[in-house]
Amino acid sequence: MTFHSLQQKRRSIYNLGNQLTQTPEEIFNIVNGAVREAPSAFNSQSVRAVTLTGAAHEKLWDLVLAQLKTVAKDPESFQKTQNKIDHSFKSGFGTVLLFTDTAVVKNLEERFPFYADNFYDWSEQALGIASYAIWVTLAEAGIGASNQHYNPLIDQALQAEFNFPANWHLRAEMPFGSIQAPADTKEYMADDQRFRLIQ
Incomplete structure (x- = not known):
């Protein structure tokens, strides 16, 4: 399978x-391998990844729901949100939490003031690259995912529950699992609105 076909998958x-x-x-190991090989500026390796499965995965989405309930406008809108989480993210096999280690970023700022x-x-670019690498590698293994x-x-609430280092700054949550239904057809903008070749 070519990389392009994996991108499409x-x-x-x-x-x-x-x-x-x-x-x-x-x-x-899939997640770790993808992050380990992902590039980062100055080889800073500022991305941190935590893979949650089983009870830890379910606890995460319970925490999400509890926090969303505190900001919900009304019971009806919260019910829609709960249905989405229960039948999409929480129903999966696990979740990858993606963090930026802010201590790494601060150290680089101090060492290279220019x-x-x-x-x-x-560091955000590194996070995006690592996230995409995980996503593509999961797809290669036949595992569905989304980025939240x-x-x-x-x-x-996450810090209180799992006691992550204080300098780990959460940037995304990637629920994953078996693919129970395929994604909708992807729509693409016209190429001439996005790409230019200048010679």
Whole structure:
């Protein structure tokens, strides 16, 4: 399978199940391998990844729901949100939490003051590359996933529950699992609106 075909296979899968043939340890290794080989500015390796499965995965989405309930406008809108989470993200096999280690970023800012204004942006690029690498690698293994962003709403509750280092700044949550239904057809903008060749 070519990389381009893997890119086409990687889609946002919202209808997830927990019927995977891989073990939690095998998925842990998939995630770690993808992040380990992902590039980062100055080889800073500022991305941190935590793979949650089983009770820890379910606890995460319970925390998300609890925090969303505190900001819900009304019971009806919260019910829609709960249905989405229960039947899409929580119903999966696990979730990858993606963090930026802010201590790494701060250290680079201090060591290389000429580039200090860029290191946060570069850490976001590293996070995006690592996230995409995980997503494509999961797709290669036949595992569906999507990229979610309930941070910063859940940051304090997550820290209290799992006791992550204080300098780990949550950037995304990637629920994954068996593909219970395929993604919708992807629509593309016209190429001439996005791409230019200048010679």
